[in-house]
Amino acid sequence: MSRFTDRDRERIRSQLVEAGRELFTQFGFERTRISDLTAEVGIGTSTFYQFFDSKEALYVDVLLAERESLEGKIAAAVAEVDTPREEVRVLLKTTLSEVRANPLISSLIVDGELRALQDRIADAESDGHSIAIEPHDSELPFAERWAKLDAFRYDDPELIDQLFVSLVFTARSRNAPIGPGTDAAYEEVEDALIETIVEGVFEGE
Incomplete structure (x- = not known):
């Protein structure tokens, strides 16, 4: 069971999208690692998968926002x-x-x-x-x-x-x-x- 409240989940997901926008812009999709993204947000790498199924899924959200x-x-x-x-x-x-x-x-x-x-x-x-x-x-x-x-x-x-x-x-x-x-x-x-x-x-x- 997730330890995050709905508000926490919404906040962390938004932070991951923002971190993705910054890191994908700076380094590109291929060179950006999931660990880079989670370090920016302050969560564990394994926790990433509570919010996105893959780095590609996050990239889709970033591109849609752009x-x-x-x-x-x-x-x-x-x-x-x-x-x-x-x-x-x-x-x-x-x-x-x-x-x-x-x-x-x-x-x-x-x-x-x-x-x-x-x-x-x-x-x-x-x-x-x-x-x-x-x-x-x-x-x-x-x-x-x-x-x-x-x-x-x-x-x-x-x-x-x-x-x-x-x-x-x-x-x-x-x-x-x-x-x-x-x-x-x-x-x-x-x-x-x-x-x-x-x-x-x-x-x-």
Whole structure:
């Protein structure tokens, strides 16, 4: 029987997620050990399994929290503008900025790690362990609404979703040998790409 109260369990689980966010960001998933996580929280390594079935299960929770945070930032940014063109522009700018600054967001969107983890955890579910995971890892919350606009060039939300997600891969170009050599040069390229996309997906004014 667990010695933790419900309040203790909620607190420790939250602390594990926060420790996971910090350590996965700093060291990556593979190099982070369960003992590193439990040391941060002040519990024994064996106690970890009272809260998560595996390190992968914790990583899923961390990625889901990061996705929720990203969606909140995008929604806040979009709420401050008045036109669909500006919505697309700030969505792309916000997403690209987060991908550059946050390795977990980069893993989530660019590497598709949340979707990959679904396959890795499926075996655990067959052994009687069930982990709830969202059915998608990059769906844009505004794509369906934009697809219904007469001025928007495309009417398939999935196509819009994938078009914008593909642009996110340019965030990696800053570190590529042939990419821009400075942050300023990279941001200039990024702004030009965003403007090209915005002008391309809208017809006329």
